[in-house]
Amino acid sequence: MKVMLVDDHPLFVDGLRNLLRAHGIEVLGTAHDGLEAVDKACALRPEVILMDIRMPKLNGVEAMRLIKNKLPDVKVVMLTMSADDEDLFEAIKSGACGYLLKTQDTEEFFSLLQELAHGEAALSPGLATRILHEFGRQSEAVEKFEKEHAIISPREIQVLTLVAQGLTYKEVGAQLCLAERTIKYHMGEILARLHAQNRTEVVEYARREGLIK
Amino acid sequence: MRTIALCTNSVVVSSIGATLEGRSGVAVVRIDPHLPDAVRRLRDLRPDVAIVDLSTAQSEAISLLRRYPGLLLIGVDLNSDELLVLSSKPVRPLTMDSLVQVIEAGGLAAEHTE
Numbered sequence: 001m002k003v004m005l006v007d008d009h010p011l012f013v014d015g016l017r018n019l020l021r022a023h024g025i026e027v028l029g030t031a032h033d034g035l036e037a038v039d040k041a042c043a044l045r046p047e048v049i050l051m052d053i054r055m056p057k058l059n060g061v062e063a064m065r066l067i068k069n070k071l072p073d074v075k076v077v078m079l080t081m082s083a084d085d086e087d088l089f090e091a092i093k094s095g096a097c098g099y100l101l102k103t104q105d106t107e108e109f110f111s112l113l114q115e116l117a118h119g120e121a122a123l124s125p126g127l128a129t130r131i132l133h134e135f136g137r138q139s140e141a142v143e144k145f146e147k148e149h150a151i152i153s154p155r156e157i158q159v160l161t162l163v164a165q166g167l168t169y170k171e172v173g174a175q176l177c178l179a180e181r182t183i184k185y186h187m188g189e190i191l192a193r194l195h196a197q198n199r200t201e202v203v204e205y206a207r208r209e210g211l212i213k
Numbered sequence: 214m215r216t217i218a219l220c221t222n223s224v225v226v227s228s229i230g231a232t233l234e235g236r237s238g239v240a241v242v243r244i245d246p247h248l249p250d251a252v253r254r255l256r257d258l259r260p261d262v263a264i265v266d267l268s269t270a271q272s273e274a275i276s277l278l279r280r281y282p283g284l285l286l287i288g289v290d291l292n293s294d295e296l297l298v299l300s301s302k303p304v305r306p307l308t309m310d311s312l313v314q315v316i317e318a319g320g321l322a323a324e325h326t327e
Contacts, residue, residue: 015228
């Protein structure tokens with residue numbers, strides 16, 4: 001495995017280079033910030049990049065995006081102190097092949113690196129579960145949003161938008177070339193589907209859920 | 214030859230150990246503090262220094278200091294980018310006089326009062 005290391009902490013990056021070499025892993029080079037990482041990756045063409053996240057000039061996730069644009073086959077694994085969900089999800093969404101914590105057990109670290117060589121993702125214990133939960137949560141949110149939009153037709157959204165602007169049903173009808181009773185009918189349907197009690201509630205709900213602007 | 218015991222198995226401490234191993238006059242030994250014979254191994258080994266990763270092993274550090282009096286312990290923390298030198302030099306008996314003496318001496322230089 002040919003690896004490049006990217007980390008702004010000199011003690012850690014020097015030590016990690018020695019540690020990897022002691023385990024028979026070839027270290028092609030190191031970089032100390034995201035910008036340098038992009039240049040060196042193009043020059044050295046490693047198979048794997050172990051990349052810190054929080055670095056000066058350009059953070060690791062941004063650097064990874066740039067590197068993968070130029071070298072799509074390179075595997076970038078974040079190696080970080082950060083166990084924040086935000087960092088984790090952003091890295092995975094941006095194309096990281098793994099996310100390893102610097103605090104994890106060394107034997108496990110090398111075991112996960114070996115799995116990377118076999119095409120598996122390298123994730124520190126516990127992170128896969130968090131990613132799955134986030135994936136599930138996002139799926140639920142998308143499903144809910146699509147469901148709300150599916151319930152309200154484009155015409156009903158037009159009606160609701162004008163009502164939200166404070167127009168009377170008569171004025172809405174005039175704008176949309178519809179009879180007042182038709183507007184009342186549409187509002188009745190919207191209230192029923194969204195389980196709202198009154199016009200104010202349905203407008204608030206629709207704004208909150210992004211159904212109308 | 215100075216003996217250094219690595220008392221956390223994190224990537225951080227292992228990396229530091231890998232660099233120290235390359236230096237002459239230094240012997241590096243790894244000790245898993247969770248194993249039951251860790252204290253015995255430390256006593257047998259009598260390292261000059263022990264290193265722990267403070268971001269994961271603060272309680273182990275305190276435990277080592279209590280169980281292995283006189284140990285010079287270095288805690289490293291990449292989060293705060295610092296190393297802390299922790300030393301357990303027991304002072305007996307526990308009296309107000311001994312406490313004041315340690316405070317006035319700035320802690321590390323305090324001597325036994327018995």
